[in-house]
Amino acid sequence: MSKDKYFIIDFDSTFTQVEALDELGAISLQNHPERERILEQVKQITDSAMAGSSSFAEGLAKRLELLQAHQSHLPLLINRLKERVSESIRRNRDFLQEYADQILIVSSGFKEFITPIVTEYGIKEENIYANTFHVDAQGNLTGFDKENLLSLDKGKIKLLEQLALPGDVYVLGDGYTDYEIKEAGMANKFYAFTENVVRDSVVAKAEHIAPSLDEFLYQNKLPMAISYPKNRISVLLLENVHPQAVELFRREGYQVETVSGALSEEELCERIKNVSILGIRSKTHVTRKVLEHANRLMCVGAFCIGTNQIDLDACLEAGITVLNAPYSNTRSVVELALGEIIILSRNVLDKSSKMHQGKWDKSASGSFEVRDKKLGIVGYGNIGAQLSVLAEAMGMEVYYYDVVEKLQLGNARKCNTLHELLEKADYVTLHVDGRPENKHMFGAEEFATMKEGAIFLNLSRGHVVDLQALVASLKSGKISGAGIDVFPEEPATNSDPFESELRDLPNVILTPHIGGSTSEAQVNIANFVPNRIMDYINSGNTYGSVNFPNLQLPELKNAHRLIHIHANVPGVLANINQVLAKNHVNILGQYLKTNERVGYVITDIDKAYDKQVVNDMKQVPHTIKFRILY
Numbered sequence: 234m235s236k237d238k239y240f241i242i243d244f245d246s247t248f249t250q251v252e253a254l255d256e257l258g259a260i261s262l263q264n265h266p267e268r269e270r271i272l273e274q275v276k277q278i279t280d281s282a283m284a285g286s287s288s289f290a291e292g293l294a295k296r297l298e299l300l301q302a303h304q305s306h307l308p309l310l311i312n313r314l315k316e317r318v319s320e321s322i323r324r325n326r327d328f329l330q331e332y333a334d335q336i337l338i339v340s341s342g343f344k345e346f347i348t349p350i351v352t353e354y355g356i357k358e359e360n361i362y363a364n365t366f367h368v369d370a371q372g373n374l375t376g377f378d379k380e381n382l383l384s385l386d387k388g389k390i391k392l393l394e395q396l397a398l399p400g401d402v403y404v405l406g407d408g409y410t411d412y413e414i415k416e417a418g419m420a421n422k423f424y425a426f427t428e429n430v431v432r433d434s435v436v437a438k439a440e441h442i443a444p445s446l447d448e449f450l451y452q453n454k455l456p457m458a459i460s461y462p463k464n465r466i467s468v469l470l471l472e473n474v475h476p477q478a479v480e481l482f483r484r485e486g487y488q489v490e491t492v493s494g495a496l497s498e499e500e501l502c503e504r505i506k507n508v509s510i511l512g513i514r515s516k517t518h519v520t521r522k523v524l525e526h527a528n529r530l531m532c533v534g535a536f537c538i539g540t541n542q543i544d545l546d547a548c549l550e551a552g553i554t555v556l557n558a559p560y561s562n563t564r565s566v567v568e569l570a571l572g573e574i575i576i577l578s579r580n581v582l583d584k585s586s587k588m589h590q591g592k593w594d595k596s597a598s599g600s601f602e603v604r605d606k607k608l609g610i611v612g613y614g615n616i617g618a619q620l621s622v623l624a625e626a627m628g629m630e631v632y633y634y635d636v637v638e639k640l641q642l643g644n645a646r647k648c649n650t651l652h653e654l655l656e657k658a659d660y661v662t663l664h665v666d667g668r669p670e671n672k673h674m675f676g677a678e679e680f681a682t683m684k685e686g687a688i689f690l691n692l693s694r695g696h697v698v699d700l701q702a703l704v705a706s707l708k709s710g711k712i713s714g715a716g717i718d719v720f721p722e723e724p725a726t727n728s729d730p731f732e733s734e735l736r737d738l739p740n741v742i743l744t745p746h747i748g749g750s751t752s753e754a755q756v757n758i759a760n761f762v763p764n765r766i767m768d769y770i771n772s773g774n775t776y777g778s779v780n781f782p783n784l785q786l787p788e789l790k791n792a793h794r795l796i797h798i799h800a801n802v803p804g805v806l807a808n809i810n811q812v813l814a815k816n817h818v819n820i821l822g823q824y825l826k827t828n829e830r831v832g833y834v835i836t837d838i839d840k841a842y843d844k845q846v847v848n849d850m851k852q853v854p855h856t857i858k859f860r861i862l863y
């Protein structure tokens with residue numbers, strides 16, 4: 234790049250996340266009885282000056298008077314500020330160093346604290362323009378150098394006039410005084426920096442917004458620490474995913490949109506355009522048709538356990554990774570199942586509703602302890618196995634059946650067939666997954682095989698059970714009670730009605746798919762899934778993906794990472810390596826994993842390489858997706 238571009242960077246709320254004078258006040262007024270009130274006053278003056286609604290010079294004098302600061306507070310302030318350097322500034326240290334001759338810090342703050350912070354990032358001392366304190370004989374910070382242009386109203390404009398920089402000037406800042414430089418014609422471009430604060434009056438005027446330094450660098454084709462600004466990656470979260478997930482994505486700089494309910498296929502087809510990360514729960518169906526409308530989708534996060542609502546093969550073919558939360562709500566489902574087992578054994582539903590009608594019906598008839606009763610668990614996966622342990626702790630005799638060989642926990646007994654389990658169990662509970670083959674796996678024949686008066690639970694998926702057969706078995710008394718949490722048709726939102734033949738049947742607990750709906754589970758999921766997704770985006774790690782070849786990758790250090798997803802046909806790896814050889818790329822590490830359909834190749838390469846390699850990699854026959862990470 235030629236040397237005729239100058240980058241003016243503001244300090245408070247831009248280089249650092251905070252306003253230094255607010256921080257100074259927090260230190261100097263630490264033991265002041267009216268600390269909160271004075272700090273609020275200081276903050277108001279700062280905000281009003283930054284938003285352009287009051288005189289800067291007057292505000293500065295007023296703030297210093299209120300702060301009652303002493304020079305002994307400065308080392309403490311500097312330590313605080315060092316911890317609060319903006320994340321994107323922190324990670325782009327290389328840019329700041331490489332372009333040090335062209336970067337100027339222009340601030341109405343004070344050199345005494347700005348210099349030690351910014352010089353650590355390679356900013357040259359002679360390129361720091363800021364005020365200086367006046368200190369009295371006792372060391373009090375009583376005022377500032379009034380000759381300094383930056384202490385005056387429109388000080389930044391005056392300074393830029395004086396500097397008369399011989400080239401294009403780009404200003405990056407959060408405040409109105411930064412925007413004014415451009416307005417006064419002293420800068421070619423102004424970027425409103427919104428990583429730390431969004432000042433509406435500034436954003437409204439700015440022709441460019443930079444949610445991070447990455448975005449500024451990206452727009453200006455300058456060297457960046459990361460391959461792509463996060464604010465350009467859009468995340469769509471459906472079905473009331475816990476706000477913690479939104480917070481985690483936003484904290485990393487992603488653009489996040491949320492929808493409270495599920496979306497229909499048609500609605501999702503419309504919304505999915507330009508979305509890179511889609512977060513759903515059990516209700517939204519991600520079909521092949523939806524994927525046809527997805528032009529940027531990289532990853533689907535199931536904020537739940539089940540992934541039967543997602544066309545996993547179609548995602549795989551499109552190079553879209555699917556991640557879920559396999560353990561985060563396991564315990565919640567188990568606890569609900571256990572509770573239902575006891576409630577159904579004691580006819581609590583019936584007795585409770587009578588009590589609400591004013592009827593006292595004390596009797597032991599039809600009520601049983603669960604101790605020594607036989608619990609039959611169908612599907613001995615994570616939920617089934619955990620239920621097995623807790624049910625044994627309550628004294629139940631556990632039997633289980635699974636289509637694959639499973640570790641037998643405690644004294645649980647394995648059944649070789651479903652039939653064998655159904656004949657034995659006093660309680661049958663389904664914890665199979667919702668794969669299509671499981672549709673109606675439990676129907677008239679299975680209910681008929683169950684013991685007379687047995688109890689039935691389904692907290693897995695609605696389509697697994699033939700509902701007609703269940704209703705008939707309940708009506709005939711073959712089954713004496715049921716706990717049903719999942720249904721073949723579930724309302725998309727809480728405002729839609731619930732229709733089912735199961736309504737109004739005695740001793741039937743109906744719950745609105747809340748097996749996993751506890752605060753603990755939702756918070757666990759909201760932490761787990763975004764972190765998994767961001768790990769995939771940032772490193773290519775697919776460990777635990779439910780559809781992709783699983784690769785756990787080493788941390789990317791001092792290298793660029795080429796991520797190539799392709800159809801698994803012979804010769805692709807050879808072609809990739811030919812491209813690398815042709816472009817004289819120095820390979821530092823290569824990792825490959827395939828499944829029947831797709832190959833996933835990660836190549837870590839030396840940072841110095843011919844950029845042509847990027848285009849060549851995309852041209853390798855059978856490429857599905859290619860991206861580069863650094």
Ligand SMILES: NC(=O)C1=CN([C@@H]2O[C@H](COP(=O)(O)OP(=O)(O)OC[C@H]3O[C@@H](n4cnc5c(N)ncnc54)[C@H](O)[C@@H]3O)[C@@H](O)[C@H]2O)C=CC1
Nearest residue numbers: 538539612613614615616635636664665666692693748749
């Ligand atoms: N009600 C709710 O809110 C929740 C429901 N779920 C449902 O529970 C299911 C199970 O969850 P996890 O135990 O974590 O899954 P998992 O994958 O660990 O276990 C499922 C087990 O079922 C077995 N299985 C599948 N089909 C079978 C069949 N026809 N007969 C016998 N065994 C069969 C599998 O081999 C596996 O061992 C999830 O897939 C999900 O659909 C999960 C969480 C919350």
Ligand SMILES: O=C(O)C(=O)COP(=O)(O)O
Nearest residue numbers: 514515516537538539749
């Ligand atoms: O985890 C699962 O598979 C569930 O069924 C829970 O679904 P939900 O997140 O409550 O829509």
